[in-house]
Amino acid sequence: MKAEGFWEKTVRHVTEALERALVAEGLASRPGLLQGLDPRAKVLTILLLIVSVALLHSLPLLIAFAFLPVALSSLSRISPAFFLKRVGLFVPLFTGIVALPALFTTPGRPLFTLWEGVAITEQGSRAAFTLVLRSWDTLSLAVLLVLTTRWDHLLRSLRVLMVPRAFVLVLQMTHRYIYIFLRSINSMFIARRSRTVGPQPAGESRRFLASSMATILARSHHMSQEVYLAMQSRGFRGDVMVMEHFALRKRDAFWAVMAGLLAAAAIVADRLLT
Amino acid sequence: MKARVVPLIALFSAFAFALQMFNVPLPGGTTGHAVGATLLAIVLGPWGAVVGLSVVFLLQALFFGDGGILAYGANVFNMAIVMPLAGYGLYRILVSVFPRRPATAAAIASYIAIILAALFAAMELGLQPLLFHAADGTPLYAPYALKIALPAMLVPHLLVAGPIEALVTGLVVAFLLRTKMPLGVMPQPRPLRLRWLWAGLGLVALLTPIGLLASGTAWGEWGGEDLQEMLGFVPRGLEKLGGVWRAPFSDYSLPGMGPVPGYIASAVVGMGVLALLSFLVLRASRRRG
Numbered sequence: 016m017k018a019e020g021f022w023e024k025t026v027r028h029v030t031e032a033l034e035r036a037l038v039a040e041g042l043a044s045r046p047g048l049l050q051g052l053d054p055r056a057k058v059l060t061i062l063l064l065i066v067s068v069a070l071l072h073s074l075p076l077l078i079a080f081a082f083l084p085v086a087l088s089s090l091s092r093i094s095p096a097f098f099l100k101r102v103g104l105f106v107p108l109f110t111g112i113v114a115l116p117a118l119f120t121t122p123g124r125p126l127f128t129l130w131e132g133v134a135i136t137e138q139g140s141r142a143a144f145t146l147v148l149r150s151w152d153t154l155s156l157a158v159l160l161v162l163t164t165r166w167d168h169l170l171r172s173l174r175v176l177m178v179p180r181a182f183v184l185v186l187q188m189t190h191r192y193i194y195i196f197l198r199s200i201n202s203m204f205i206a207r208r209s210r211t212v213g214p215q216p217a218g219e220s221r222r223f224l225a226s227s228m229a230t231i232l233a234r235s236h237h238m239s240q241e242v243y244l245a246m247q248s249r250g251f252r253g254d255v256m257v258m259e260h261f262a263l264r265k266r267d268a269f270w271a272v273m274a275g276l277l278a279a280a281a282i283v284a285d286r287l288l289t
Numbered sequence: 290m291k292a293r294v295v296p297l298i299a300l301f302s303a304f305a306f307a308l309q310m311f312n313v314p315l316p317g318g319t320t321g322h323a324v325g326a327t328l329l330a331i332v333l334g335p336w337g338a339v340v341g342l343s344v345v346f347l348l349q350a351l352f353f354g355d356g357g358i359l360a361y362g363a364n365v366f367n368m369a370i371v372m373p374l375a376g377y378g379l380y381r382i383l384v385s386v387f388p389r390r391p392a393t394a395a396a397i398a399s400y401i402a403i404i405l406a407a408l409f410a411a412m413e414l415g416l417q418p419l420l421f422h423a424a425d426g427t428p429l430y431a432p433y434a435l436k437i438a439l440p441a442m443l444v445p446h447l448l449v450a451g452p453i454e455a456l457v458t459g460l461v462v463a464f465l466l467r468t469k470m471p472l473g474v475m476p477q478p479r480p481l482r483l484r485w486l487w488a489g490l491g492l493v494a495l496l497t498p499i500g501l502l503a504s505g506t507a508w509g510e511w512g513g514e515d516l517q518e519m520l521g522f523v524p525r526g527l528e529k530l531g532g533v534w535r536a537p538f539s540d541y542s543l544p545g546m547g548p549v550p551g552y553i554a555s556a557v558v559g560m561g562v563l564a565l566l567s568f569l570v571l572r573a574s575r576r577r578g
Binding site: 224246 | 291292293295296297298299300301302303304306307308310311312313314316320332340341343344345347348350351352357358359423427428429430431432433437456457460461463464465468
């Protein structure tokens with residue numbers, strides 16, 4: 016079979032993104048531990064945990080923190096296999112490749128000499144492992160937050176981080192229209208592909224790409240005007256009204272205290288260990 | 290922010306997100322995607338592009354989990370501030386010099402802007418091992434020093450990401466112009482006066498002798514004599530190659546001139562050569578188009 020061309024690649028990426036969003040929406044509405052928490056409490060505590068993990072230097076602590084999101088995910092009715100696949104495909108592929116040369120390039124005590132002048136150093140391996148573990152820990156926490164929170168709740172709760180209201184509104188609208196554009200890209204590509212016989216000259220492919228990009232651009236301009244008119248006719252004056260309101264409950268407070276204690280304990284333990 | 294602007298930025302951000310899903314084939318079989326920062330800045334205006342791209346990168350960090358939450362600030366600085374502003378500024382300058390080649394100007398501007406963004410990212414990464422390392426030299430955060438981070442970031446951007454960005458920006462701008470779609474949908478800054486460009490360039494040229502105040506040579510720009518002084522010997526390969534190229538203005542000075550006027554004259558001649566090269570590239574593209 017021929018290697019995947021840019022047609023198939025684009026269609027695959029777009030379909031994967033759409034599928035991902037559907038799956039995440041399903042997971043976020045399951046009755047689990049994290050799904051039951053107030054999104055604002057979740058955003059603040061997960062961010063606190065991410066920051067404290069980024070401050071850790073001790074390898075044993077970083078390893079211990081790698082298990083926390085997996086445990087939390089199974090308490091939130093997300094199968095550990097699914098969760099590990101989501102995070103585990105990414106970290107070795109990206110951070111792992113980035114970290115690999117650091118084994119050799121970091122000057123220090125040689126641990127294992129491959130050949131004359133090329134050795135894995137102690138400092139290098141420690142730096143590489145710290146990098147990979149730290150990105151695993153922070154990424155899995157972030158993935159956990161995204162998988163257990165509905166998108167509109169997640170974006171709205173950014174307000175607790177002092178994100179301006181207009182910015183949150185733009186985020187929500189962008190998120191909504193991304194799906195519409197992704198679906199039109201998929202239709203355009205599949206429609207064109209099914210009408211194409213034989214190989215395409217490269218110039219022709221580029222012209223098709225440019226015209227479909229520009230079509231989406233023109234459509235976004237046109238739609239922004241229509242959306243604005245629709246907003247105006249529904250009484251939009253620049254203020255955002257929401258129907259649902261968040262309410263903090265006892266379990267949110269309990270969760271926040273536990274997360275705070277965990278973060279503080281980790282930082283203190285790290286200072287003692289290193 | 291005016292109410293009118295909210296759907297405009299939102300829809301164009303969704304466009305930028307969608308744009309990054311397109312795989313663009315390059316000659317040789319590689320594919321990649323564009324960032325679209327310069328394109329967005331040309332269409333939406335520089336400030337709209339800064340907000341719009343910040344939205345895109347936040348959604349990407351959350352959506353794919355690949356942007357990194359803690360790196361969001363750095364990503365926004367490189368790709369949502371430096372890149373659209375540099376791309377937009379360069380585009381305006383090039384368009385006022387060559388008003389009949391906007392698509393080529395957009396492509397060149399976007400190429401330089403993405404290289405600049407990569408340069409900033411490389412410097413941010415490369416400074417980390419210098420700033421944060423343990424007592425025994427173990428890097429605590431990013432492990433690569435500048436001498437690795439710079440080529441690792443710049444070479445792929447010069448060869449792959451840059452051409453893709455230029456191709457996409459140039460082709461889409463050409464398409465928009467051909468179909469008479471509006472460029473610059475948000476209020477744009479006043480047209481750039483060329484006078485200010487020349488004044489700025491002149492100022493930069495006049496300021497070049499400031500470098501004379503610093504002692505020593507620019508890092509990495511050592512010649513044979515500097516290395517002799519620093520290392521006590523000249524590497525043999527360098528000694529051999531050192532004589533191959535004699536710069537027309539060696540040490541930025543002109544024969545029969547003092548160091549300060551010599552520097553200024555070198556700057557003016559250097560700028561002239563670069564301007565001539567750009568002019569020739571634009572001329573060549575005009576003839577073919």
